[in-house]
Amino acid sequence: MTRNKAARPPKRLVVARNDRLGDFILALPCFQLLKRRLPEVEVIAYLAEYTREIAGMCPAIDGVVVDPKLDKIDTIRHVTREWRERRFDALLALRSVWDVSVPGLLARIPIRVGPLTNLYSALLTHALRQKRSKSIKPEWSYNLDLANHLLHLYGFEGETRIERPVIRLNSDRVRERRLMLRDRYGVNLERPIVFVHPGQSGTSNNLSAKQYADLIRGLRAPQGFSLVITAGPGELLLARSVSSLIGDFGHAVFESTEGLRAFAETLANADVFIASSTGPLHLAGALDRPTAGFYERRITRGPLRWQTLNSPDRLLGFEPPPGADERDVPATDIGAAISQINNRFLSTGMPPDPAAVQ
Secondary structure (H helix, E strand, O other): OOOOOOOOOOOEEEEEOOOOHHHHHOOHHHHHHHHHHOOOOEEEEEEOHHHHHHHOOOOOOOEEEEOOOOOHHHHHHHHHHHHHHHOOOEEEEOOOOHHHHHHHHHOOOOEEEEEOOOHHHHHOOEEEOOOHHHOOOOHHHHHHHHHHHHHHHOOOOOOOOOOOOOOOOOHHHHHHHHHHHHHHHOOOOOOOEEEEEOOOOOOOOOOOHHHHHHHHHHOOOOOOOEEEEEEOOOOHHHHHHHHHHOOOOOOEEEEOOOOHHHHHHHHOOOOEEEEEOOHHHHHHHHOOOOEEEEOOOOHHHOOOOOOOOOOHHHEEEEOOOOOOOOOOOOHHHHHHHHHHHHHHHHOOOOOOOHHHOO
16 A cells, blocks of 8 residues: 655654564664664654663664553553654554554554555555565564655665664673672673573573573583573573573573663673573674574574574574474474584684673
């Protein structure tokens, strides 16, 4: 669905991605691109409350509107009223969903761009057919296609460049977290620090506690490595389960209790971050830390579609082999993953990258 091009660039633009942590992180390159091309425009994120801290770490985001998560009618009324008051000139909907498309129409936002996927797409002014279910490229790339579709309406040529790291942190705070790992948790800072996150905050498949333990036992670095097992809210028991299975293998268990910014400041010290395809994996990727992720075999949840945002040489993605149950990660795959993680990230050791903070 395409209508006439816009006459002039907007003054205020809202970009909507109000679902999970990883999904919002993969939308951040859109904010970068829009701010780079439209530096005078006020770029606002419409997001879920618990991703608000992430928006605060992205310099390209000028402000937020929080999804109220009310019932359907009240949500539409609340969001429509707020968007009207903000006088948005354009909406970039990264999903065609009722709580974005309907308020966009009712708030009379003149330019409404999003994917052509369902009936709610009819409420947009400039929908783009993407066929995301084929998953032929990363989610962040599909998002950038939508941002470029919007920019084209204002006469700007498209681009796909990502400025890494995607989120920025205060270097002093990152160093404080590094010293905390040493002083409070006994982490040896002279060795590469490997973070393993056995939690599953997203919707993807996960390794078992035993598989994480087997993976940890197989990791090798010339000078050894320091291990930190991390846990988010409600995940401490799982982290402790992995901890108990590796026995006297020296390590620390770190529970994130101070919010996403503090967790990000801690992860910025990772030389390797290992997890299933969850929000924390994408957070480490946005910091451009080396990541190893475990995915399901189904194409819509695989390592290409949900690729992290770090540099290509800093990411690994694993999935079950052909013929395996799509939710199974056989022990033989753990051996292959161990070999690749060791060879790519641990064979020479990797000191923390100061580019991860600014």
